[in-house]
Amino acid sequence: MLFWLAAWQLGSMALGQRILLPSPAEALVRLGQLAVTGAFWGSVLRSSLRILGGFLLACCAAVPAAALAARFRPVRELLAPLVAAVKAVPVMSFIILALLWVAPEELALFISFLMVFPPIYLNLLEGISRTDPQLLEMARVFRVPLSRRIRSLYVPLTLPYFRSACSLALGLCWKSGVAAEVIGLPAGTMGERLYEAKIYLETPDLFAWTLTIVCLSVLFEKAFLALVDRAMRKVGG
Amino acid sequence: MEVRVDRLCKAYDGKPVLRNISLTLTPGVTCVMAPSGGGKTTLLRLLMGLERPDAGSVAAPAGARWAAVFQEDRLLPWLDAAGNLRFALSGWDPARAASLLSELNISLADPKPVGEYSGGMRRRLALARALLAPSDLLALDEPFTGLDAENRGLARECLLRETAGKPVVLATHDPGDAEALGARVISL
Numbered sequence: 001m002l003f004w005l006a007a008w009q010l011g012s013m014a015l016g017q018r019i020l021l022p023s024p025a026e027a028l029v030r031l032g033q034l035a036v037t038g039a040f041w042g043s044v045l046r047s048s049l050r051i052l053g054g055f056l057l058a059c060c061a062a063v064p065a066a067a068l069a070a071r072f073r074p075v076r077e078l079l080a081p082l083v084a085a086v087k088a089v090p091v092m093s094f095i096i097l098a099l100l101w102v103a104p105e106e107l108a109l110f111i112s113f114l115m116v117f118p119p120i121y122l123n124l125l126e127g128i129s130r131t132d133p134q135l136l137e138m139a140r141v142f143r144v145p146l147s148r149r150i151r152s153l154y155v156p157l158t159l160p161y162f163r164s165a166c167s168l169a170l171g172l173c174w175k176s177g178v179a180a181e182v183i184g185l186p187a188g189t190m191g192e193r194l195y196e197a198k199i200y201l202e203t204p205d206l207f208a209w210t211l212t213i214v215c216l217s218v219l220f221e222k223a224f225l226a227l228v229d230r231a232m233r234k235v236g237g
Numbered sequence: 238m239e240v241r242v243d244r245l246c247k248a249y250d251g252k253p254v255l256r257n258i259s260l261t262l263t264p265g266v267t268c269v270m271a272p273s274g275g276g277k278t279t280l281l282r283l284l285m286g287l288e289r290p291d292a293g294s295v296a297a298p299a300g301a302r303w304a305a306v307f308q309e310d311r312l313l314p315w316l317d318a319a320g321n322l323r324f325a326l327s328g329w330d331p332a333r334a335a336s337l338l339s340e341l342n343i344s345l346a347d348p349k350p351v352g353e354y355s356g357g358m359r360r361r362l363a364l365a366r367a368l369l370a371p372s373d374l375l376a377l378d379e380p381f382t383g384l385d386a387e388n389r390g391l392a393r394e395c396l397l398r399e400t401a402g403k404p405v406v407l408a409t410h411d412p413g414d415a416e417a418l419g420a421r422v423i424s425l
Contacts, residue, residue, distance in 0.1 A: 141303055148324060
């Protein structure tokens with residue numbers, strides 16, 4: 001980390017033009033200046049709520065979808081091309097298309113949902129499908145109710161799959177969500193600030209906002225995975 | 238409670254495993270004896286309805302509940318003994334479970350996940366689970382595998398006491414089991 005900060009500093013000094021590459025200190029100073037304004041926190045809050053809202057909605061949709069797809073083959077076959085298409089189509093195509101369907105304010109939520117759903121759904125489907133058939137048969141013989149089978153068998157065995165999907169999806173939702181805001185330009189969001197930094201060639205602003213987005217992404221990933229880890233310890237998975 | 242088996246046949250990949258097996262399970266222990274690969278596990282699985290016979294039939298009273306020790310322990314390795322019993326048994330009695338486990342040299346209060354148990358301990362816990370389960374019939378597939386002489390004796394005592402009045406079918410290749418349990422013997 002220190003090596004790359006030093007490389008950044010040296011690169012900035014070598015170029016000598018803050019418009020091309022501001023130094024880490026300049027970016028941090030600009031971040032400090034932004035962080036004491038209410039507008040900064042307003043933008044952070046608005047963007048975070050939409051992007052994480054999309055993430056949580058995708059989780060809520062992917063869990064029952066994966067459960068139904070694992071149980072009923074037609075559901076799996078129905079969803080397969082849809083999920084494959086969402087995975088393959090460039091996120092920019094979705095953003096431009098979605099601008100026709102939803103208001104710019106909802107764009108980040110929609111795109112974040114779209115990017116998060118496939119990895120969560122596919123990983124959960126894999127986890128459920130790999131549940132030990134011998135344990136399932138044992139549960140059948142002992143007539144274990146479905147609710148208990150879900151709580152004590154499926155949940156512990158699929159949580160590691162859910163965790164790895166979340167780790168991937170949390171990075172994806174920030175990247176795609178902010179990209180959607182840069183295109184859709186909803187008022188008072190981080191995407192709009194990034195766009196303004198580009199228009200006015202305020203490169204330190206661009207770095208300060210990028211740093212903010214990276215920090216938020218890492219912070220939320222660590223917090224969410226800590227919650228999943230806690231759940232895994234609780235169920236013993 | 239009786240289970241009638243009539244001319245049961247089962248083959249895997251065209252290779253016959255069971256041919257025209259007919260028997261009646263009545264209360265008490267029935268030992269099914271055969272060498273390894275002789276169809277003991279297949280017979281137990283057919284009895285419990287886990288597989289369909291190629292021919293013949295199994296007639297058990299409607300709604301009859303099976304409890305089983307499978308060829309594998311089939312315990313949830315991340316749960317402790319109490320967790321495993323709580324998972325498999327509806328309306329379990331912790332006091333009765335603690336007493337039975339203690340007879341089998343397992344502590345119900347042990348918080349260790351069963352994945353860390355020895356093979357013998359896991360086998361005894363799997364047996365305890367079957368004995369504690371509310372059931373009308375029991376299918377026990379080599380339930381004493383991996384037990385030393387002392388634990389094998391304790392397990393046999395518990396089995397006889399806890400299954401009194403119920404039909405029990407026990408797959409084994411040890412003639413000592415049938416003798417110690419006073420069981421009827423069916424050789425495949």
